[in-house]
Amino acid sequence: MILNNGDVLTLSLDKSSGSGFQSKNEYLFGKIDMQLKLVPGNSAGTVTAYYLSSKGSTWDEIDFMFLGNLSKDPYILHTNVFSQGKDDWATMGGLVKTDWTQAPFTASYRNFNANACVWSNGASSCKSDAPSSTNGAWFSQELDSTSQQRLQWVRKNYMIYNYCTDDNRFPQGLPPEYRMS
Template sequence: MFPMLILLLAAFAGSALAGRNFNQDFDITWGEGRGKILDDGKLLTLSLDKASGSGFRSKNQYMFGKVDMQIKLVAGGVSMCRFAVDGTPIRQFKNHESKGIPYPENQPMWIFSSLWDAEDWATRGGLVKTDWTQAPFTASYKHFNALACTSPSGSCSNNSSANSWFSQSLDNLGMERIKWVQKNYMIYNYCTDSKRFPNGFPPECSII
């Protein structure tokens, strides 16, 4: 087994982006050549060896929207992706600012992804070790598509037909799918990690 973490973070302000490529939309931010944009911008790869991993970041910042990307994970690896995989929701983070829980309502964010060795904490406290004889490990990214609002460009209009995602919410079936994924595939939950939070869990952990 290869304990490592592929981290894809996105928090999505007004235009729709579609059919672009990685040269136009992303920068390799670290890795000393281990991250590459290939095939005229149609393919991005990240690699990990014992010396270093690699990562990239979007050129634009986003506040609201929907972002799709095909990701080919490291073969045989133990990995984690957030927040949806193959159209299946795996987590929902609701706006509970009224209860004192921070929510990125007005703060645009970048899209980040990185590949790095996480055996010290993501594998039951380091019990599962990385088999470096199989390195380098490579993850691939294709078909990036964003139907999202970029910032700065004014406010997002929830009346626009291009922003149909603005009023979408999970139905009962969607919530059941989240529960199924978490029951069968979740290997780490920060809301149960008392070693990381010895003085109490984050406030969102107490809200169902």
Template sequence: MSSFHSATALLLVLLLGCFVASMADFSSTVDITWGDHRGAISRNGQQLSLSLDKISGSGFQSKQEFLFGKFDMKIKLVPGNSAGTVTAYYLSSQGPFHDEIDMEFLGNLSGQPYTLHTNVYTQGKGNREQQFHLWFDPTADFHTYTILWNPQQIMFYVDGGLIRVFRNHQSAGIGYPSKQAMRLYSSLWDAEDWATQGGRVKTDWTKAPFTATFSNIGISGCAKTGLSSSCDASSSAWMNQAAVTSDLQKMNWVQKNYMIYNYCRDVQRFPQGLPPECSL
């Protein structure tokens, strides 16, 4: 990343305070924002559940906005026939030119693998999808999903293993989310028009309500809380984190064996040439 963009990112961080909520409780960290009784916090704030029925889904968002951070969540996904459902876990700013970092779990027929859909938006433009089949049953137990977002790159992890990196190439004129603060969101909603096998398999409402469960929320980030001298020393680990050899080996294994879509290989979708970051 160029010195100009590094300085810009640092200046924005200097205007933010540092927020650390390692293994925080949901009651103090998030608000359930829609779905009425379909979203519920339990176990003294240590667990949260979202449900979906034919009338509505549900969702929550972090109480604070962040510019850069590390976001961990344990999730147990909708079991059984979850076709048509999407459990979303993502960061987003507001407005038509928003930034967004997505992890979405696309339901499927019983016995088929869940699809993890990832994407990165900058200034309202996405089209940077990578999809993976999960190599375990994400409905049998909780698994940890992590988004690490710093000025150098965005890294996606599953159970501590790296699966994707999106690097900052602003110096080459490629968009990167580095200026807009974002909230953490999660939701469970019906997307039967596209979620399962391209919309060919519809939601079976006789199986409703569908429920996903969340625990162990952990946020270390620079929160938008007004003027501050800088993020404190506790932010340095994730603020400067980069993929090491063992991370890249894990990512290569996942992408070789479980990646089912990569926009950087979709020449039919981009007949005029693949996006420029694909060659960097």
């Protein structure tokens, strides 16, 4: 449902249907922002997602998924990066089941902003392969040492699964995109 003169989009899920949307443009690279309001209350078994995906039978994808929860439990943010159309994601073993009596589950999205190069008919809207210095300062940003320490703390205290270290999943060795120097 589109609300507030097109400023807010809500998506609903019930036992027989779900919903989604996609941008009108395809992007080569850029900075993309979106505000999400997650499903309130008991939303166990639902996923509110925001993701970037290429097209084709072997696609690449970057996912930001918020796993539903029991009332008053924290939401779990699941991130995923995969290539060539292969990586199932961790589901905590399906231990918590969806309570469909709480349906419909509704999430809201607003303030989509893409500071990005549009890809259309095999060409980019940007004049070069690098973002302009005025609009693309984010392209060269890096975490400072304090931010790196905070990220490590979050990983240590909140990361529940990292498939880049899942030897059972990749007995033949990690794919090239997961190997870090």
